[in-house]
Amino acid sequence: MNYPSRQRPCALAALIRPPLWLANSLATAGLLLLGLLLLNLLNSVSAMASADSPLRLNPDWPGSGTMQLFNDAGEVAPPKLTTQVDMQINGWTNRVTVTQSYTNASEQWLHGRYLFPLPENAAVDSLNMQIGERVIEGQIQPKQRAKQMFEQAKAQGKQASLLSQQRPNLFTAEVANLGPGQTIKVQFSYQQQVEYREGALSVRFPMTYTPRYVPQDYADVDDAADIMGDFSYDPAPVTAATDNGSVSINLDLRAGVPLATATSPSHPLTKLADDGDQQQFKFANMVADRDFIFSWQPANGSAPQAALFSQQGQTHPLAETGTQAAAPQDYSLLMLMPPQSKPEQPMPRDLVLVVDTSGSMSGASMQQAKEAVRFALTSLRPQDSFNVLAFSSDVSALAPQSLPATASNIGRAQQFVAQLQANGGTEMGRALDAALPSNYQVPQGVLRQVIFMTDGAVGNEKQLFNFIHQRLGDSRLFTVGIGSAPNAYFMKRAAQAGRGTFTYIGYGEDVSTKTVALLEKIAAPVVTDVQLRFADGTVPDYWPAQIPDLYLGEPVVVSIKQARGRHSSLTISGNVAGQFWQQQLTLTPELRDSGLDLLWARGQIGALELAQDDSNRDRTEQQVTALAMKYHLVSQYTSLVAVDVTPVNPNAPDTPQAEIASKMPAGWQPPGNMPQTASNSRLLLLLGALMLLLGGALCWLSRHPKQQRCVS
Structure with missing residues (x-):
């Protein structure tokens, strides 16, 4: 047809x-x-x-130097913000003074609050606020008392400031009654211990903050209050805008030894002066979107060995008068170096690689984590076994049990890693449960090492620390911080609880070198069960109370307090590959330093907070408060408050407030509008x-x- x-x-x-x-x-x-x-x-x-609840996802968690200025109508009048940081590095300590200047360009009086991260080991001990010609000095008070003093001054039209700790690495500062056209300078100082590993020393200054995730089933109300602190409003948003202020850093380095290199992997630097072991640097107008890192390396033959730094008396003398003077105390910082030998026949190991694939790892962080896992897989030997776990809202595993390190299994792992994508929440508890199974017995003669690669963007740190302590057994937990602004407080404390170490990979070029260094370090013999005692057998008052294992190329630094002149030597002992090892050190200080009492007290406070639970909560609060008051430190239970006596704002009850956003961490991509x-x-x-x-x-x-x- x-x-x-x-x-x-x-x-x-x-x-x-x-x-x-x-x-x-x-x-x-x-x-x-x-x-x-x-x-x-x-x-x-x-x-x-339910993200407004402190027990839920907080996608808009604030970052560095976030100034909160707001009113009931939600109208924003953000001030101009600049930050000046001055670092004085002397041997093994770093004295840091931060001055943040805010200019009120509006025509009305304002109250304000700002948030900022600090290093997790920062001992914050001083505050002053300059408004015009007025300089208001801060004094340490119990937290509730300090808050009452500030609110009363605020209502009376007096200029006042308040500095409080929300987390060990997150602080808030408040200012009351900032006048039209005025510039306010808030200045605070802290003492910090210098880091040392693989022959290089370094300091880190966080300038922004990765948003945190809190599991929906996390029900520790007291810890949740720590997360949000006194906030009764939504946290300031993270933004990609670049007009929220700049940061400049002046750095004075007095290393005490000739230097081979001094550089910053995070920011361009300008050298102002070079006088042998003393150098000065300037970092100007930096965008606050990543952690600032500065490192230096001693010249050949000048690498530090076991060293002792000491200080007589306290940085802040006791304010009380008319009381009997306490016995004079010496404070020391002791560096313990591990043996420098490498194993002749490395022990077989069971290596568990855990990768964070949550939404906060989007972008460059995910690529860095994948590359780090690939390098770790290439280090496996025929006698080893391994497994790879990926976690976000749930956990997926390469295999139910560890696999022999054959070429076929390593190939499977490479394919498993290649398809990983960042998506979901940071349910780290489930990952720890899979990596540290209950009642697991490590086979005789095998090293079981768990390496967590994450940005640590979690808000339930205390719950996770307790879980690690309960489940660790004979395993060792190592943390690798990924991204431009990881939660170093969680990463370091988790490694400490896991008797391992913390490694920071902030940039793509660091992945290979730092991953290889980590793997070489954990394959070397370690000193376990480290103990300290004086010649007469008594035990010194030191922190950390449980000294971590000593690994090749990475010393452990211990803070010690003792009665002045009572002991002249100290014995360090432990086990190396099953054999007893000990070393005798003289207590005659090689170098003298200052602020060591602050480091000792901050370490003691951190240990008390880490051990806090429902059974000892009240006692811990009393102990932390007493220590912080004695050493003039900001803590979970104490704050620095400064109040001027003269009222300046007659309309204080009607004074509005506004807010500006913090800079988004470099390389971090928000999960997007779709949940x-x-x-x-x-x-x-x-x-x-x-x-x-x-x-x-x-x-x-x-x-x-x-x-x-x-x-x-």
Whole structure:
């Protein structure tokens, strides 16, 4: 039969006569997938809707130098912000003074609050605020008392300031009654211990903060209060804007030894002066979107050995008068160096690599973590075993149990790592549960080492520390900080609780060198069960109370307090590969320093906070408060407050406030507008839509085959 060209049947359409049941099945399956996706998204939205609660996801957690100025109408009048940091590095200590200047460009009085991260080991001990010609000095007070003093001054129109700790590495400062056109300078100082590893020394100054995730089932109300502190409003948002102020750093380095190198891997620097072992540097107008890192390396033959630094008396003498003077005390900082030998026959190891694939790891952080895992896999030896775990809202594993380190299994692991994507929440407890199974016995003669690669963007740190302590057994936990602004407080404390070490990888070029260095270090013999005692057998008052294992190229620094002149020598002992080891040190100080009492007290406070639970909460609060008051330190239970006596703002009760945002961490990508879940939401959406479209098309073809025509 001949048809007109426009009516010629299509040969392919004539052959297609799909059964109706197949079309209906595909359409139904597509609808089911889309329904599952909708339910999943509704659950995610429900979880995020409760993000205002401190027990939930806080996607807008504040970062460095966030000034909070707000009013009831929500109108924003952000001040201009600049930050000046002055570092005085002397041997093994770093004295840091931070001056943040805010200019009120509005025509009304303002109250304000700002938030900023500091190093997790910072001992904050002084505060002053300069408003015009007025300089207001801060005094240490119990936290509630300090808050009452500040609020009373605020209501009376007096200029006042308050500095408080929200987390060990997150602080808030408040200012009351800032006048129109005024510039306020808030200056605080802290003492910090210098880091040393692989022959180089370094300091780090955090300038922004990665948003944190708190599991929905985390029910420690007191710890949640620590997370949010006294905030009664939403935290300041993280933003990509670049006009929220700049940071400049002046650094005076007095290393005490000739230097081979001095540089910053994070920021460009300008050398101002070079006088042998004393150098001065300047870092100007830096964008506050990443941690500042400065490192220096002694010249060959000048690498530090076991050393002792000491100080007589306290930095802040006791304010009380008329009381009997306490016995004079000496404070010391002792550096313990491990043996420098490498193993002749390395022990077999079971290496567990744990990778954070949560939404906060999006972007450069995810790529760095993947590359670090690939380097770790190439280090495996035939006698080793291994496994790879990935976690976000759930945990996925390469295998149920550790696998032999064969070429085939390593290839499987490489493919497993290649397909990892950042998505979902940071449910680190589930990952720790998988990496540190209960009642697991490490085989005799095997080193079981767990390496966590994460940005540490979690808010339930205390819960995780307790879990590590309970589950560790004979395993060792090492943490690798990924990204431009990791939660170093969590990373270091987790490694300490896991009797391992912390490594920071902030930049792509660091991945290979730092991963290789970590793997070489943990393959070397370690000194375990380290103990300190005086010659007469008594035990000194030192922190950390449980000294971590000593690893090749990474000393442990211990803070010690003792009665002045009572002991002249100290014995360090431990086990190396099952053999007893000890070393005798003289207590005659090689170098004298200052602020060592602050480091000792900060370490003691940190140990008390780490051991706090429901059974000792009240006693711990009393002990921490007493220590912080004695040494003039900001802590969980104490704050620095400064109040001027003269009222200056007659309309203080009606004074508004506003806020500015913090800079988003460099390389960090927010999860996006679609709620991030543990499921492959994008894949579900695509498959569901395709199946629904295909089912609809087949259904139409099965009912209307004769209507298909071809156009010539």
